[in-house]
Amino acid sequence: MPVARPESQEPRVIAHVDMDCFYVQVEQRRNPALRGQPTAVVQYNDWKGGGLIAVSYEARGFGVKRSMRGDEAKRVCPGINLVQVPVARGKADLNLYRSAGSEVVAILASKGKCERASIDEVYLDLTDAAKEMLLQAPPDSPEEILIEAAKSNILGLPSDASEKEKNVRAWLCRPDADYEDKLLACGAIIVAQLRVRVLEETQFTCSAGIAHNKMLAKLVSGMHKPAQQTVVPSSSVQDFLASIPVKKMKQLGGKLGSSLQDDLGVETIGDLLSFTEEKLQEQYGVNTGTWLWKIARGISGEEVEDRLLPKSHGCGKTFPGPKALKNSASVKGWLDQLCEELSERIQSDLNQNKRIAQTLTLHARASKENERDSTKKFPSKSCPLRYGTGKIQEDAMKLFQSGLHDFLESQNTGWSITSLSVTASKIYDIPSGTSSILRYIKGPSSAASPAIPDSSSVPEDPSLDNNVYGMPIHEEQCEPSISEQEDGKRYSGISAKQCSANEEKRISKKLPEVKGTSSILKFLSRGQSALHEKRKSNELICSHPGPGSSSEANRAEELNVPAQGADRSSTSSGAEPSGSNAWMFNVEDIDPAVVKELPPEIQREIQGWTRPSKQPSTKRRGSTISSYFQPARS
Numbered sequence: 340m341p342v343a344r345p346e347s348q349e350p351r352v353i354a355h356v357d358m359d360c361f362y363v364q365v366e367q368r369r370n371p372a373l374r375g376q377p378t379a380v381v382q383y384n385d386w387k388g389g390g391l392i393a394v395s396y397e398a399r400g401f402g403v404k405r406s407m408r409g410d411e412a413k414r415v416c417p418g419i420n421l422v423q424v425p426v427a428r429g430k431a432d433l434n435l436y437r438s439a440g441s442e443v444v445a446i447l448a449s450k451g452k453c454e455r456a457s458i459d460e461v462y463l464d465l466t467d468a469a470k471e472m473l474l475q476a477p478p479d480s481p482e483e484i485l486i487e488a489a490k491s492n493i494l495g496l497p498s499d500a501s502e503k504e505k506n507v508r509a510w511l512c513r514p515d516a517d518y519e520d521k522l523l524a525c526g527a528i529i530v531a532q533l534r535v536r537v538l539e540e541t542q543f544t545c546s547a548g549i550a551h552n553k554m555l556a557k558l559v560s561g562m563h564k565p566a567q568q569t570v571v572p573s574s575s576v577q578d579f580l581a582s583i584p585v586k587k588m589k590q591l592g593g594k595l596g597s598s599l600q601d602d603l604g605v606e607t608i609g610d611l612l613s614f615t616e617e618k619l620q621e622q623y624g625v626n627t628g629t630w631l632w633k634i635a636r637g638i639s640g641e642e643v644e645d646r647l648l649p650k651s652h653g654c655g656k657t658f659p660g661p662k663a664l665k666n667s668a669s670v671k672g673w674l675d676q677l678c679e680e681l682s683e684r685i686q687s688d689l690n691q692n693k694r695i696a697q698t699l700t701l702h703a704r705a706s707k708e709n710e711r712d713s714t715k716k717f718p719s720k721s722c723p724l725r726y727g728t729g730k731i732q733e734d735a736m737k738l739f740q741s742g743l744h745d746f747l748e749s750q751n752t753g754w755s756i757t758s759l760s761v762t763a764s765k766i767y768d769i770p771s772g773t774s775s776i777l778r779y780i781k782g783p784s785s786a787a788s789p790a791i792p793d794s795s796s797v798p799e800d801p802s803l804d805n806n807v808y809g810m811p812i813h814e815e816q817c818e819p820s821i822s823e824q825e826d827g828k829r830y831s832g833i834s835a836k837q838c839s840a841n842e843e844k845r846i847s848k849k850l851p852e853v854k855g856t857s858s859i860l861k862f863l864s865r866g867q868s869a870l871h872e873k874r875k876s877n878e879l880i881c882s883h884p885g886p887g888s889s890s891e892a893n894r895a896e897e898l899n900v901p902a903q904g905a906d907r908s909s910t911s912s913g914a915e916p917s918g919s920n921a922w923m924f925n926v927e928d929i930d931p932a933v934v935k936e937l938p939p940e941i942q943r944e945i946q947g948w949t950r951p952s953k954q955p956s957t958k959r960r961g962s963t964i965s966s967y968f969q970p971a972r973s
């Protein structure tokens with residue numbers, strides 16, 4: 340369930356930037372003849388001309404919608420250009436769009452903390468940049484305002500079109516504005532400058548929302564599209580929220596939103612104002628009640644995370660209608676391909692960014708032969724991620740079999756799979772520039788030695804009943820994640836309630852005193868520290884919306900994607916190591932085969948302190964991290 344974050348005392352300036360018809364713009368840059376033409380990008384699929392995943396604004400003018408298939412789009416707009424998503428390994432290859440998104444992120448990140456929320460969306464914290472502008476060069480002359488800033492839409496300003504630009508210029512320069520509005524005006528100018536730079540350097544247009552928090556910025560960024568920005572002064576927040584349907588709000592797309600509608604008769608965010616905080620807490624618990632009370636007033640303390648790289652990697656494929664997979668061999672064939680791509684992506688993330696993924700999750704959509712209308716879902720399954728294509732393929736197949744076993748509930752019946760995806764999540768940085776392990780272990784901050792949980796003394800955990808193949812398999816993910824599907828669609832994962840509880844039970848074992856360097860240990864302690872963070876914010880972690888709980892999920896649902904949640908942005912898990920959260924690590928648990936897959940400098944460190952002759956233990960590991968170093972199974 341959602342939890343209110345403490346708000347900062349100081350006013351912030353937050354922007355949400357969203358590219359316009361993004362995949363279409365990428366294709367238009369590749370083929371400029373498509374510019375200004377009705378165009379749509381179509382997913383790889385020969386059924387009824389394939390599904391549309393991005394539609395140009397010209398095509399939208401003819402009534403073409405993303406929910407259509409190519410054939411229908413042609414009927415509605417005979418002149419439409421349909422461009423196929425590039426294909427690799429028999430499925431969509433989104434690399435082109437990913438790197439185009441990265442080009443934009445690199446520009447946007449130049450002005451402040453930047454969080455890449457999806458392939459084409461970014462949050463920016465421009466507070467410092469706005470403060471600096473206010474100090475150094477405050478906007479005071481309406482005539483000198485950048486034209487792009489003068490075209491801003493400012494909520495609450497008179498909507499008289501002929502006077503709009505004049506009013507905006509005056510608003511941005513008001514000498515009598517309060518400090519909050521002055522900062523916001525600077526934020527609007529900075530975002531306009533950034534958008535101009537994005538256009539000049541990448542040829543892409545984008546739209547943006549500028550407000551005092553992420554929630555409001557996100558709500559308005561798509562209000563005036565394409566290529567426009569919208570500003571939310573504090574004075575217009577109440578009027579604005581009064582008309583926003585509850586289901587449009589992040590985290591209210593699912594059951595919570597439905598309950599607000601059905602149980603409290605709340606249709607818009609404004610309707611929430613008639614309930615006291617106590618009443619909302621009574622109905623939904625203390626945390627969610629407070630959160631609801633606050634969002635009704637436009638209050639949200641959620642911070643912009645400093646993250647330019649994706650939070651997870653996902654590869655998926657849908658198998659609609661007659662293409663459904665009906666036996667293990669065909670599932671294995673496709674899973675192998677998906678895992679191969681996933682493996683390449685995490686390997687290149689490791690090589691280029693020194694980031695390591697810890698959790699592998701399999702999602703599928705399935706139906707039983709005799710129960711076409713069953714509401715039972717194929718359970719998502721997770722396990723510790725082992726690097727190496729073969730291992731990922733092997734583990735993914737085991738996760739599939741485990742999920743299928745649960746899905747079938749011991750019934751001996753035929754089944755079919757209409758979508759499959761694999762996700763690598765819980766990605767952590769390996770610190771670059773290594774320092775001594777000893778320094779880490781004996782350093783002033785490490786009163787206790789670093790440690791990793793060891794399973795030898797782990798009490799039996801009922802949630803590991805899934806562990807039919809000798810490795811811990813969790814239902815659902817331990818971390819919200821954003822994934823991109825074969826057909827270009829994104830969905831996000833939901834946190835498993837069990838995960839942090841399971842980790843809580845692990846017991847530590849001492850690290851032998853070793854000489855060497857500490858990247859890996861730091862990395863490991865970072866992961867563990869993140870678990871502690873999770874424990875602290877358990878309620879938040881477990882609160883991410885479930886299947887079909889927001890418009891994003893609904894959209895994925897419509898398009899036959901195994902939507903696991905809805906939140907395009909997600910909570911942070913990359914906490915720094917902390918001495919008080921120190922834990923033990925048993926070097927004997929490290930699988931030499933896994934070490935070979937790590938970057939050379941990390942390999943050297945580990946080789947410096949592992950005992951090469953030691954046979955890897957085959958005991959079951961209790962934590963994701965120790966299991967990362969689990970011995971390879973044949």
Ligand code: DCP
Binds near residue numbers: 358361363
């Ligand atoms: N995408 C997809 N499938 C979806 C939603 C999106 O493949 N169900 C891909 C194609 C989009 C890109 O992600 O171009 C960005 O999605 P947006 O929702 O931001 O939509 P667009 O950028 O296409 O259009 P808009 O200008 O309305 O934001």
